[in-house]
Amino acid sequence: MLPEHTDVLVVGAGPTGLAVAVTLAGHGVAVTVVEKLAEPPVTSRAAVVHAGTLEVLDRIGIAEPLAARGLRSARFTVRDRDRVLATVGFDRLPSRYPYALLISQAETEAVLADRLTALGGRVLRPYELTGLELDGAGATARFSDGGAVRAGWVVGADGMHSRVRELAGIGFGGPADPGESFLLADVRVDSALPRDQVTLFLSRRGPLVWAPLPDGTVRLVATVDDAPREPQARHFQTLLDERGPARRPDRVLDVAWASRFRIHHRIADRYRSGAVLLAGDAAHVHSPAGGQGMNLGLRDAVALGEALVGGPGALDRYAADRRPRAEEVLGFAAGLTRLAAAPPALRPLRNLLLRTVSALPPTRHRLASRLAGFEPPPTPSPAP
Numbered sequence: 001m002l003p004e005h006t007d008v009l010v011v012g013a014g015p016t017g018l019a020v021a022v023t024l025a026g027h028g029v030a031v032t033v034v035e036k037l038a039e040p041p042v043t044s045r046a047a048v049v050h051a052g053t054l055e056v057l058d059r060i061g062i063a064e065p066l067a068a069r070g071l072r073s074a075r076f077t078v079r080d081r082d083r084v085l086a087t088v089g090f091d092r093l094p095s096r097y098p099y100a101l102l103i104s105q106a107e108t109e110a111v112l113a114d115r116l117t118a119l120g121g122r123v124l125r126p127y128e129l130t131g132l133e134l135d136g137a138g139a140t141a142r143f144s145d146g147g148a149v150r151a152g153w154v155v156g157a158d159g160m161h162s163r164v165r166e167l168a169g170i171g172f173g174g175p176a177d178p179g180e181s182f183l184l185a186d187v188r189v190d191s192a193l194p195r196d197q198v199t200l201f202l203s204r205r206g207p208l209v210w211a212p213l214p215d216g217t218v219r220l221v222a223t224v225d226d227a228p229r230e231p232q233a234r235h236f237q238t239l240l241d242e243r244g245p246a247r248r249p250d251r252v253l254d255v256a257w258a259s260r261f262r263i264h265h266r267i268a269d270r271y272r273s274g275a276v277l278l279a280g281d282a283a284h285v286h287s288p289a290g291g292q293g294m295n296l297g298l299r300d301a302v303a304l305g306e307a308l309v310g311g312p313g314a315l316d317r318y319a320a321d322r323r324p325r326a327e328e329v330l331g332f333a334a335g336l337t338r339l340a341a342a343p344p345a346l347r348p349l350r351n352l353l354l355r356t357v358s359a360l361p362p363t364r365h366r367l368a369s370r371l372a373g374f375e376p377p378p379t380p381s382p383a384p
């Protein structure tokens with residue numbers, strides 16, 4: 001049942017909302033998490049948690065249990081069909097987690113939910129937020145069943161179509177294009193590709209990500225012009241034939257899970273409006289190239305939980321600090337997509353450039369650090 005009052009109301013129990021709640025519960029703050037779905041989703045979705053994110057999650061006791069469940073990939077390789085253009089190693093990162101951790105989003109959410117339970121919290125389901133009245137002392141949140149909760153702070157962790165963002169009157173701007181269309185699946189595949197690394201194929205038709213998962217399946221993600229409503233094995237076979245290894249082609253054996261989605265690049269105009277704060281997909285969405293979306297949301301979440309403990313000044317700093325980070329990640333993801341889609345005449349030059357640049361240890365290290373989601377420390381607040 002909904003409480004009448006809570007210090008912090010977190011709307012949405014995806015990875016972001018759960019991580020905000022775990023951070024707050026760990027500091028003894030009274031937090032209420034509401035979620036409109038009756039059950040947590042069981043699908044795989046975002047499949048990688050990077051080293052920089054694991055370092056941040058370590059502050060809330062989540063990194064070790066996640067690492068114990070995932071598959072560790074020490075390298076990220078960029079290829080044009082059979083030719084390796086660049087290999088980026090994570091093993092030299094200054095981290096206790098020098099790898100990209102491959103794990104399904106459902107597992108990541110389960111680990112976060114278990115930790116929340118251990119800290120005495122839980123997710124209240126199914127409660128759909130439908131109204132929000134803001135005043136000087138906080139907010140009153142209203143729900144589709146007629147219930148209401150009075151909260152000191154409201155966290156919008158309710159995803160791309162955030163109701164909280166809309167009700168707080170925060171814009172969600174971006175280019176007015178139709179967005180990028182993606183096909184993705186977890187497939188069982190007969191393949192000669194190494195299973196200890198993530199491979200990004202750069203192809204004229206767009207990028208194809210090939211990532212091994214702990215259950216033996218392989219995650220494929222590709223941009224496509226027109227994604228079929230119900231993607232089948234043959235669609236993924238075609239993607240592999242056109243973009244994957246040529247000498248020893250992969251063969252799709254079966255599809256464990258498949259989906260499609262369209263992404264518009266968007267960032268919220270502000271991350272804070274009075275008592276409302278945004279994090280995760282509610283604040284930013286972009287292409288999954290480089291596997292950055294959920295990672296950025298998880299890092300937002302811990303930063304926001306810590307800022308809520310720190311008070312109003314810390315919240316303003318959260319809002320000012322996190323938005324530029326999203327802009328950076330959006331630019332990085334868009335750059336990877338542009339690199340993949342270089343016109344045929346420029347591809348030899350692109351490939352040469354990638355091979356040359358990635359052979360230089362400082363560049364390779366910078367790229368590894370960028371992919372791994374290491375963020376520079378927040379800008380210090382000005383002296384009073």
Ligand SMILES: Cc1cc2nc3c(=O)[nH]c(=O)nc-3n(C[C@H](O)[C@H](O)[C@H](O)COP(=O)(O)OP(=O)(O)OC[C@H]3O[C@@H](n4cnc5c(N)ncnc54)[C@H](O)[C@@H]3O)c2cc1C
Nearest residue numbers: 012014015016036045046128129158159280281288293294
């Ligand atoms: C099919 C698919 C594949 C994806 N693949 C990748 C990938 O490969 N790599 C990657 O980085 N990202 C991927 N993503 C994106 C990734 O899943 C998101 O970045 C991540 O889930 C964002 O987490 P979040 O907690 O911010 O939002 P969400 O996971 O969207 O969680 C928001 C939650 O809020 C709830 N909610 C919404 N409105 C209300 C309301 N009014 N009241 C109460 N609850 C509400 C929703 O039910 C949901 O549970 C994929 C997404 C999809 C759908």
